[in-house]
Each structure stands twice: as C-alpha cells, then as structure tokens.
Amino acid sequence: MTATVTTPAxxxxxxxLGRKAVVPWxxxxxxxxxxxxxxxxxxxxxxxxxxxxxxxxxxxxxIGLDNYARVLxxxxxxxxxxxxxxxxxxxxxxxxxxxxxxxxxxxGQARSLKIIRTAVFLxxxxxxxxxxxxxxxxxxxxxxxxxxGGLHLLGLGPVQFLDNPGIxxxxxxxxxxxxWAPYNMVIILAGLAGVDRSLxxxxxxxxxxxxxxxxxxTLPAIRPALGIVLTLAAIRGLRVFTEVYVLTGGGPAGSxxxxxTRAYTLxxxxxxxxxxxxxxxxxxxxxxxxxxxxxxxxxxxxxx
Amino acid sequence: MSAPxxxxxxxxxxxxxxxxxxxxxxxxxARFDTALGWSDRPGPAWTFRILLCLIALGVFAxxxxxxxxxxxxxxxxxxxxxFLPHDSTLLNFKVAGERGIxxxxxxxxxxxxxxxxxxxxxxxxxxxxxARHRFRGQALVLTLFMLTMMLPxxxxxxxxxxxxxxxxxxxxxxxxxxxxxILPLGAWGFSVMMLTEFMRDVPDEIEEAARLxxxxxxxxxxxxxxxxxxxxxxxxxxxxxxxxxxxxxxxxIASKDPTDYTVTVAxxxxxxxxxxxxxxxxxxxxIALLPSLIVYLLLxxxxxxxxxxxxxxx
Numbered sequence: 001m002t003a004t005v006t007t008p009a010x011x012x013x014x015x016x017l018g019r020k021a022v023v024p025w026x027x028x029x030x031x032x033x034x035x036x037x038x039x040x041x042x043x044x045x046x047x048x049x050x051x052x053x054x055x056x057x058x059x060x061x062x063i064g065l066d067n068y069a070r071v072l073x074x075x076x077x078x079x080x081x082x083x084x085x086x087x088x089x090x091x092x093x094x095x096x097x098x099x100x101x102x103x104x105x106x107x108g109q110a111r112s113l114k115i116i117r118t119a120v121f122l123x124x125x126x127x128x129x130x131x132x133x134x135x136x137x138x139x140x141x142x143x144x145x146x147x148x149g150g151l152h153l154l155g156l157g158p159v160q161f162l163d164n165p166g167i168x169x170x171x172x173x174x175x176x177x178x179x180w181a182p183y184n185m186v187i188i189l190a191g192l193a194g195v196d197r198s199l200x201x202x203x204x205x206x207x208x209x210x211x212x213x214x215x216x217x218t219l220p221a222i223r224p225a226l227g228i229v230l231t232l233a234a235i236r237g238l239r240v241f242t243e244v245y246v247l248t249g250g251g252p253a254g255s256x257x258x259x260x261t262r263a264y265t266l267x268x269x270x271x272x273x274x275x276x277x278x279x280x281x282x283x284x285x286x287x288x289x290x291x292x293x294x295x296x297x298x299x300x301x302x303x304x
Numbered sequence: 305m306s307a308p309x310x311x312x313x314x315x316x317x318x319x320x321x322x323x324x325x326x327x328x329x330x331x332x333x334a335r336f337d338t339a340l341g342w343s344d345r346p347g348p349a350w351t352f353r354i355l356l357c358l359i360a361l362g363v364f365a366x367x368x369x370x371x372x373x374x375x376x377x378x379x380x381x382x383x384x385x386x387f388l389p390h391d392s393t394l395l396n397f398k399v400a401g402e403r404g405i406x407x408x409x410x411x412x413x414x415x416x417x418x419x420x421x422x423x424x425x426x427x428x429x430x431x432x433x434x435a436r437h438r439f440r441g442q443a444l445v446l447t448l449f450m451l452t453m454m455l456p457x458x459x460x461x462x463x464x465x466x467x468x469x470x471x472x473x474x475x476x477x478x479x480x481x482x483x484x485x486i487l488p489l490g491a492w493g494f495s496v497m498m499l500t501e502f503m504r505d506v507p508d509e510i511e512e513a514a515r516l517x518x519x520x521x522x523x524x525x526x527x528x529x530x531x532x533x534x535x536x537x538x539x540x541x542x543x544x545x546x547x548x549x550x551x552x553x554x555x556x557i558a559s560k561d562p563t564d565y566t567v568t569v570a571x572x573x574x575x576x577x578x579x580x581x582x583x584x585x586x587x588x589x590x591i592a593l594l595p596s597l598i599v600y601l602l603l604x605x606x607x608x609x610x611x612x613x614x615x616x617x618x
Contacts, residue, residue, distance in 0.1 A: 021439065021440075023433075023437065023521055024433035024434075024437040024439045025433070025439070027429040027430065027432055027433035027437075027521075027525075028429070028430050028433045028434075028445060030425075030426045030429060030430070030490070030491075031426045031427065031429065031430035031449070031490070031491045031496065032430075032445070032448070032491075034426060034487060034488075034490035034491040035448060035449070035452050035491040037467070037471065037472065037487075038464065038467065038487060038488035038490075038491075039451075039452050039455050039460065039488075039491065040448075040451075040455075041467060041472055042460040042463040042464040042466075042467045043455060043459075043460050043463070045463040045466065045467065046459075046460055046462065046463035049462075049463060102360060104338075104339055104340050105340075105353065105356050105357065105360065106357070106360070107337075107338040107339060107340070107342070108337065108338050108342060108344075109337070110344060116357055116360065116361060118601070118604055119361055119364065119365040120360055120361065120364040120365060121364075121600075121604070122364060122365055122368055122597075122600075123364055125546050125596055125597070125600040125607075126368075126593060126596065126597075127549055127550045127552075127568045127592060127593070127596060128550055128552060128568075129552050129568035129569065129571050129572070129592065130371075130568065130571065130589045130592050130593050132571075133571050133575065133585055133586070133588075133589045134367055134368075134370065134371055134589065136575075137370065137374065137582060137586070138367060138370070146370060178363070178364070181364075182364060192338075192339055195339065197336050197337065198336075200336040200339070200341070201336045204336070204341075210340065210341065213339070213341075214339060214340075217339075218339040235454075235456075239456050239458045239459060241458045241552075241553060242552040242553065245552075246552070246572070260458045260459075263461075263462070264461065264462075264553075267461070267462040268462070268465075268557070273462060273466075276462045277462055277463060280459050280460065280461070280462060280463075283458075283459055284455075284459045284460075287454065287456075287459065288454060291454055
C-alpha cells in the first residue's frame with residue numbers, strides 16, 4: 001500500500017524496478033488491510049478509550065488513568081484476577097500433565113493406537129459452546145445426572161458441581177483440562193517422536209529403571225515441546241472466556257468470574273466502555289509481557 | 305500428507321538430542337519404540353495398557369455418545385441420560401427445527417465457508433509475498449502478522465464491536481451481516497506463518513525457469529507455487545475451519561439480534577428456552593457438532609501433522 005505512494009518519485013530511473021517493488025505490497029494489501037481494520041485499529045481504539053469516560057450522545061471525557069484505578073481497585077475484578085490465575089494455572093498444569101500421560105500411553109505406530117488417538121482428540125476439535133452444553137449435562141445436579149449417578153453408585157451424595165460456589169471453579173477447571181489435554185497430547189507426541197531411540201536402548205543396557213529413563217532421557221528431549229505447550233496454555237488461561245461464559249456465566253455468586261467475563265459484563269451489559277477497555281488493556285499488556293518473556297527464555301534455552 | 309498420523313514434519317526439533325545417522329538404522333527392537341517401552345505381546349503390561357486405553361476412551365470419547373443418545377431420546381429431561389437411547393425418536397430435531405436451528409446452522413455454514421475462503425485467499429497472497437519476494441519492511445510485516453496471533457478476539461472484543469458498528473473511513477455498519485464475522489477472520493497470522501514456511505521451500509530453480517517462460521506473478525502463485533503446497537493448504541483449511549466454527553464471542557458481538565447468531569451461539573437460546581428439554585438442546589449440539597466432526601475425521605491426518613509441525617517449529 002505505502003509503496004504505491006512512493007513510486008511516482010522512483011519511477012523515472014527504472015520503470016521495471018518500480019513495478020517490481022509494488023508487487024509484494026499488492027499481494028500483502030488484503031491481509032494488512034484486514035489486520036489493520038479489525039485487529040490493530042480496535043486495539044488502538046481500546047487503548048484510547050481506556051482513558052475516557054465513554055458517554056454515548058454526550059461526548060467522551062478525558063479522565064486519564066481513572067478507569068485503570070477503578071478497575072484495579074474494584075473488588076470483583078480483584079476476585080476475578082484470583083479466579084483467572086487459579087483457573088489458568090490449574091487448567092494449564094492439569095492439561096499438560098494429563099496430556100503427557102496420554103501421550104506416553106498412546107505412543108506407538110499400531111493402527112489401533114491411531115484410532116484411539118483420533119477418538120481421544122475429539123474434545124479439541126469440538127466447538128467450546130458444544131462442550132459447555134455437554135458438561136452442563138454431565139454435571140447435572142440431581143442424583144440421576146451422569147457424574148452424580150456414578151457418585152451415587154459409590155454411595156456419595158449428589159454434588160452441586162456448578163451451583164456450589166466452592167466447587168464451581170474447579171468444575172470449570174476440569175472441563176478445561178478435558179478440552180486441552182488431547183491437544184497437548186498431540187504436541188507432546190510430536191516431541192516424543194523426535195527422541196532418539198538408541199538412547200532408550202543405551203539406557204536399557206545401563207540397567208536404569210523406567211522412571212530414570214523417563215526422567216533423564218525422555219523429559220529433557222521433549223523439553224522444547226513442553227515449553228511451547230506451557231506458553232500456549234498460559235496465554236490461553238489468561239484470556240479464558242468462552243468456557244466460563246458458556247458453562248457458568250461467571251456464577252454462582254461470581255465464584256467463577258474471570259477477568260474477561262468481568263470485562264465483558266462491564267462493557268456489554270453495563271455499557272461501561274471505558275472501564276472495560278482499561279480491563280482489556282491490562283490483560284493485553286500481561287499477555288504481551290508473558291509472550292515476550294517466554295520467547296526470551298526459549299531463545300536463550302535454544303542457543304545454549 | 306502421506307506421513308503416518310503422528311509424525312512431526314521435522315523430527316529433529318531444536319534441542320532434541322537426536323544424532324544424525326542414528327535413526328535410520330532401524331534395528332532397534334520394538335520395545336524401544338516408545339518412552340515407556342510398551343510391548344505389543346500379550347502380558348500383564350499389555351492388559352494394563354488396554355485397560356488404560358479404555359479409561360481414556362471412556363473419559364474423552366464416551367461423553368460424545370451422551371450427546372447422540374440424548375438427542376435421540378424422547379424427553380431427556382436433563383437428567384436420566386445414558387450412553388444409549390432408551391426409545392429413539394427424531395422429535396427433538398423437529399422441535400429444534402421449529403426453534404430455527406436450521407437458520408442458525410445456515411448462518412454458521414455461510415460464515416464458515418465464506419470466512420475460510422477469504423482467510424485462505426488472503427493468507428496465501430500474503431504468504432506468497434513474504435516467501436517469494438524480498439522487499440523493504442519485510443521483517444516488520446512478518447512481525448505484524450505474528451502480532452495478530454497475540455491479539456485474541458477476547459482482548460479487543462469491546463472496541464472491535466464498536467468498529468464493526470462503524471468501520472473506519474467507509475462508515476459501514478457490519479453488525480447483523482455475515483461480513484461482521486467473516487472479515488475479522490480474514491487475516492490469520494497462523495496460516496500466514498505456516499504457508500510462508502512451506503512456500504520458502506519451493507526451489508528457486510522452478511521459479512526461475514517459470515520466469516524465463518514469462519510467467520506472471522498470479523500464474524506463478526496459482527500454477528507453480530500452490531500445487532507444491534497442497535499439504536500446507538490442507539492444514540490451513542482444516543485448522544481454519546475448526547477455528548471459525550468454534551468462534552463464540554465474535555458472532556455474539558457482531559450480531560444485531562439473535563437471528564444473526566451462529567449455531568454454536570444459538571445453543572444458549574435453546575438452553576434458556578423453558579419450553580424445550582435437554583433433548584432438544586442436545587439435538588442442537590449434534591447439529592453444531594457434525595460439520596467440524598466430519599471435517600476432522602476426513603482430514604485428521606493433516607490436522608494433527610499441522611498442529612505438531614506448528615508446535616515443533618515454534
């Protein structure tokens with residue numbers, strides 16, 4: 001796009017060169033335009049609005065950092081930070097651990113294993129909204145619900161998975177682990193496939209135990225894959241929205257409210273665009289910081 | 305992609321201690337093929353593995369049977385669900401149809417089809433420029449596309465909804481149209497990155513030969529580069545489709561009223577409708593589930609390879 005503006009000046013020396021310089025920009029134009037209008041412009045606008053008291057029809061009023069102060073001191077947002085951290089970390093670590101176990105279990109070339117892997121991967125390709133409906137039914141609170149039915153057989157009373165404020169967050173976490181464990185499994189399996197088989201052989205000759213083999217051969221070898229999985233999971237955990245919104249809507253009594261559902265409520269149902277923008281900018285900064293930090297450490301790790 | 309289901313495109317990921325020349329020597333016995341040294345001969349470990357596999361299937365796949373059985377059960381009242389339907393019926397689908405589920409489904413199909421087409425075209429064009437041309441500001445453009453991956457819809461949802469209501473410069477109101485969902489999905493950093501990687505691998509000699517024959521830029525992309533990037537296009541297509549079908553927040557904020565919803569968002573309407581039972585919601589869930597399921601089962605090979613390749617390349 002910008003090249004078209006500069007071509008008139010450079011056209012005289014060589015027409016061909018000018019045309020050649022324009023070509024890549026013609027190919028990039030649609031993508032850059034869409035990214036500009038629907039990603040970067042909204043981002044800039046969000047940052048801009050976060051400094052304003054946004055009042056439709058009355059005109060926006062500059063209030064500096066007031067929105068940030070308000071959001072960060074609001075106790076519901078403070079609670080939401082805690083929930084986001086618990087949910088994000090629990091979900092990430094749980095999904096990685098379970099993904100690792102699944103990968104170890106389902107590693108191999110046999111056809112039956114491939115079929116099982118295909119079936120186990122289903123949660124990762126299913127739309128989050130569908131998963132939410134499914135889990136809502138699994139969590140059905142009476143003793144004839146699916147999970148409670150199982151607990152009933154064990155002689156345990158019906159658990160109010162989603163209606164008990166003390167449990168709801170962990171119920172949401174379980175669903176998150178269920179969604180993301182198969183996804184992590186695939187990445188870790190790719191890591192496992194890269195492990196040099198002769199190392200296993202050598203380890204067996206040295207007579208090490210299975211545990212030692214896992215600890216000293218497998219884990220170091222798949223460390224890059226684990227690093228990526230962890231980064232992706234952490235970023236996903238911070239911006240978790242749909243899972244919570246579909247399953248609990250932030251309830252009961254705000255016990256599953258996370259940063260993004262809080263921002264959404266503020267922006268769309270309470271029409272506090274300025275406050276919601278400030279909350280989004282805070283999240284954006286944390287996400288970018290996290291990405292940059294992790295990338296820095298990963299690059300340092302790779303060089304070493 | 306003819307590679308086995310889970311086989312990373314580049315097995316020697318950075319940092320992995322694989323020594324060149326050690327792997328092709330395929331003399332190692334089967335028990336060194338897996339980290340845990342699973343044996344495929346019957347025995348205690350074998351039985352244990354089968355048991356664990358069954359548990360994994362039960363946890364991750366069996367719940368989908370609940371959706372199916374509930375959808376075909378008369379009056380599955382939210383409770384009393386099982387893995388097999390007691391009395392099969394199509395009534396739930398009929399009721400869901402009366403609640404407009406097929407209209408929502410059509411919305412979804414239009415958005416998924418249009419969005420994917422736009423995404424593939426836009427990302428292919430951008431990737432071609434990035435991979436086969438050298439120009440000033442290339443690194444910056446690459447960074448910009450990478451940034452789009454770090455800007456999740458959730459974070460820009462509120463300003464994006466304002467932008468959709470009044471697009472800068474042209475002042476169009478995209479809310480309530482399918483364009484409100486399709487256009488923001490056009491530039492997807494992941495596809496651009498992945499296609500760029502693939503297109504870089506097309507040998508320069510092929511391009512030079514084509515240039516000598518007077519092949520123009522568009523024909524170069526369409527007839528020379530693209531046919532060599534079939535697998536990458538497949539991956540971009542499957543992942544893109546599943547990503548678009550999974551969209552929740554974007555269709556929600558881009559809609560003017562509930563009739564604009566996609567089928568995934570519309571499930572919440574069915575659920576909050578006091579006159580319909582869980583069976584109808586599950587019928588809706590089956591309808592919302594099927595397209596991505598079909599795409600996955602047909603093309604799961606390239607999908608899984610794509611996730612693995614994207615991850616190991618970082």
